[in-house]
Amino acid sequence: MIEFTNVSKSFWTGKSRKVILDRATFRVDLGKSLGILAPNGTGKTTIINMMAGLEKADEGRITRTSKISFPLGVVSGVNMKQTAQENARYIARLYGLDPDYVESFCRYLADIKEYFTMPVGTYSQGMRSRFTFALMLSLDFDIYLIDEGMPSTMDAAFNKRAGAILHERLTTGTVVIVSHSPKILETYCRQAAVLKDGRLHMFETLEEAKELYNYAN
Numbered sequence: 560m561i562e563f564t565n566v567s568k569s570f571w572t573g574k575s576r577k578v579i580l581d582r583a584t585f586r587v588d589l590g591k592s593l594g595i596l597a598p599n600g601t602g603k604t605t606i607i608n609m610m611a612g613l614e615k616a617d618e619g620r621i622t623r624t625s626k627i628s629f630p631l632g633v634v635s636g637v638n639m640k641q642t643a644q645e646n647a648r649y650i651a652r653l654y655g656l657d658p659d660y661v662e663s664f665c666r667y668l669a670d671i672k673e674y675f676t677m678p679v680g681t682y683s684q685g686m687r688s689r690f691t692f693a694l695m696l697s698l699d700f701d702i703y704l705i706d707e708g709m710p711s712t713m714d715a716a717f718n719k720r721a722g723a724i725l726h727e728r729l730t731t732g733t734v735v736i737v738s739h740s741p742k743i744l745e746t747y748c749r750q751a752a753v754l755k756d757g758r759l760h761m762f763e764t765l766e767e768a769k770e771l772y773n774y775a776n
């Protein structure tokens with residue numbers, strides 16, 4: 560479960576204050592995947608980062624009681640000086656999982672051959688994203704945080720392998736997706752919200768959320 564209670568967040572731009580959340584209260588329960596609709600530049604990444612624990616609220620309380628992913632597609636917690644093997648084993652221990660399992664899962668899925676035992680800093684961008692994506696899928700979270708749709712790599716074989724596992728994780732787990740486009744939310748979200756003027760308006764269905772979103776934008 561993720562719960563925001565009277566959470567406020569804003570940024571000072573040097574000229575004015577950009578309000579992202581204004582005393583927002585809402586919760587995401589396990590089994591009730593949530594899509595948040597918000598236009599670009601209004602705070603989607605900031606909210607996802609707050610859910611992930613990467614960004615603090617200015618005021619209010621954020622309660623997180625489940626195993627919550629880092630935002631999907633984000634290279635987070637990976638040490639560039641260490642090899643994929645070292646990173647996989649380290650992160651497995653951090654999450655209380657079997658390092659042998661996480662290592663072999665990542666080896667299979669990322670399929671970066673001998674680079675698996677070379678420092679991540681030497682990888683191409685595609686290799687790096689295949690590895691971090693594989694790592695994330697190996698961790699089996701309760702709640703997956705997705706910033707603006709699915710990450711895509713150019714490697715068709717990887718997308719095919721990872722896509723099937725991702726789909727399985729997202730349909731059995733709980734997902735929070737923030738997006739400017741209702742289309743992206745359709746596949747996985749049971750309920751939807753609209754971010755407007757710092758408030759999160761929750762709806763039971765995506766259809767209802769779309770009405771407010773289309774009306775407001």
Ligand SMILES: Nc1ncnc2c1ncn2[C@@H]1O[C@H](COP(=O)(O)OP(=O)(O)OP(=O)(O)O)[C@@H](O)[C@H]1O
Pocket residue numbers: 570571572577579597598599600601602603604605606
């Ligand atoms: N550290 C910061 N300092 C100042 N302003 C910031 C900071 N981080 C974000 N912002 C501003 O807050 C607003 C929301 O940013 P955020 O990245 O969360 O929005 P977004 O909806 O994800 O944007 P996009 O759709 O363009 O990716 C933007 O106007 C951004 O410039």
